[in-house]
Amino acid sequence: MPDFLTEAQSKLQQQADTLARQLSEIELGASNSQQVQLQTTELSKDAGVFALTQPVKYGGLGATALELTIVRDALGRRNVGHLPGIFGPNPGLLAQATEEIKQKFLEPYLAGETTSGFGFTEPSDAERHTWAQLDGEELVINGAKSYVTGGSNADFINTLVELDDVGPAMILIETSRPGVELERSFSSVDGSHHASFTFTNVRVPKSHVIGEAGAGMTRALEQVNAVRMAIAADCVGLCSFVCTLVADHIESTNPSDKNHATRVQFGRMRTKAFAARSSVYRTARLIDADENSVNEVMASKILASETIAELVDTAIQVVGGEALIDSHPLASIFRRIRASRLAEGPTDVLHANISRGYLDLNLGRI
Numbered sequence: 329m330p331d332f333l334t335e336a337q338s339k340l341q342q343q344a345d346t347l348a349r350q351l352s353e354i355e356l357g358a359s360n361s362q363q364v365q366l367q368t369t370e371l372s373k374d375a376g377v378f379a380l381t382q383p384v385k386y387g388g389l390g391a392t393a394l395e396l397t398i399v400r401d402a403l404g405r406r407n408v409g410h411l412p413g414i415f416g417p418n419p420g421l422l423a424q425a426t427e428e429i430k431q432k433f434l435e436p437y438l439a440g441e442t443t444s445g446f447g448f449t450e451p452s453d454a455e456r457h458t459w460a461q462l463d464g465e466e467l468v469i470n471g472a473k474s475y476v477t478g479g480s481n482a483d484f485i486n487t488l489v490e491l492d493d494v495g496p497a498m499i500l501i502e503t504s505r506p507g508v509e510l511e512r513s514f515s516s517v518d519g520s521h522h523a524s525f526t527f528t529n530v531r532v533p534k535s536h537v538i539g540e541a542g543a544g545m546t547r548a549l550e551q552v553n554a555v556r557m558a559i560a561a562d563c564v565g566l567c568s569f570v571c572t573l574v575a576d577h578i579e580s581t582n583p584s585d586k587n588h589a590t591r592v593q594f595g596r597m598r599t600k601a602f603a604a605r606s607s608v609y610r611t612a613r614l615i616d617a618d619e620n621s622v623n624e625v626m627a628s629k630i631l632a633s634e635t636i637a638e639l640v641d642t643a644i645q646v647v648g649g650e651a652l653i654d655s656h657p658l659a660s661i662f663r664r665i666r667a668s669r670l671a672e673g674p675t676d677v678l679h680a681n682i683s684r685g686y687l688d689l690n691l692g693r694i
């Protein structure tokens with residue numbers, strides 16, 4: 329097996345592939361998105377995939393980084409990894425909150441009764457990062473967050489806040505608190521929905537600090553790292569999907585023209601897909617070995633997101649105008665993956681961080 333998977337990992341890959349096949353069939357016949365989500369969750373539970381992102385402590389399967397990569401790659405390969413409902417709610421940062429917060433917020437969240445957002449990005453013209461001052465047993469928060477995915481329906485936002493005299497802290501802020509204003513709801517080209525918020529003298533109990541106050545940036549980056557790996561694995565799965573689609577196109581339109589330039593383009597696509605996919609699997613193994621892999625996660629996210637962008641663009645060029653019809657899978661992937669080069673860190677920012685990792689901190693591998 330070229331991916332050097334164990335028997336159990338190969339089995340998981342097959343389960344994910346079977347699920348992906350089933351999902352691609354319901355997606356084809358989909359009429360109602362809520363019904364699709366319910367069906368997706370049901371099939372995912374049957375396939376043993378739904379609980380993979382949930383820690384054992386919370387009744388989940390607590391999958392390793394490699395297992396999650398295998399599954400996301402397999403789902404991407406059949407172009408279904410983006411469907412909502414495949415994975416159960418993940419405690420994320422809340423797993424590090426106080427018992428009081430866990431009981432109040434985590435349990436209903438894991439039961440699917442509430443939803444949350446992640447507040448990190450700020451308006452580019454903000455005079456000051458969102459900040460908080462301690463006032464007795466409460467924190468008083470001011471500032472703004474400009475791009476909270478799922479924010480319009482979120483019951484609470486895990487928000488990165490600069491705590492005066494302490495440093496960055498992740499703070500849970502309910503959207504119903506006085507002073508929290510949903511400023512704007514918007515959707516992006518990939519079809520996802522977001523909101524921007526302002527915070528004006530918002531008061532929350534100081535127990536709402538998630539994890540150690542002052543270590544908020546580290547906490548936030550743990551979550552960002554996990555999402556970067558998820559994006560990377562989905563992108564490399566899509567690279568395989570796009571390569572297969574182009575191979576089918578070549579075989580059905582020009583099978584005997586062995587020297588056609590398209591074949592060279594196709595070879596380039598496969599080479600790039602191979603490099604990106606190899607890097608994502610190697611990084612997943614580093615994470616599971618408990619190695620410092622922040623830089624490798626950034627490199628994998630860059631390689632995977634830039635490669636799928638290039639591949640889908642080339643594939644559209646090869647297939648022609650048909651590929652730009654809204655319902656064509658390439659048109660849909662083209663729209664969906666554009667965000668992956670910006671979300672969870674733009675490529676240039678990640679490049680600068682990798683450079684800093686090596687030059688200033690002596691971290692990161694080749």
Ligand SMILES: Cc1cc2nc3c(=O)[nH]c(=O)nc-3n(C[C@H](O)[C@H](O)[C@H](O)COP(=O)(O)OP(=O)(O)OC[C@H]3O[C@@H](n4cnc5c(N)ncnc54)[C@H](O)[C@@H]3O)c2cc1C
Pocket residue numbers: 445446447448449450452475476477516518520667670671672673674675676677680
């Ligand atoms: C679909 C989607 C979902 C998102 N969901 C969330 C969410 O849930 N929560 C959240 O907090 N945010 C979210 N974001 C926001 C996302 O994290 C930011 O868009 C991203 O981090 C880039 O920040 P920015 O938009 O402020 O752009 P900027 O940081 O201003 O970047 C714009 C350009 O400037 C370049 N640049 C900036 N700084 C540097 C530097 N130091 N060196 C070199 N080049 C640089 C970048 O490469 C980029 O080309 C989401 C974005 C998208 C597209």
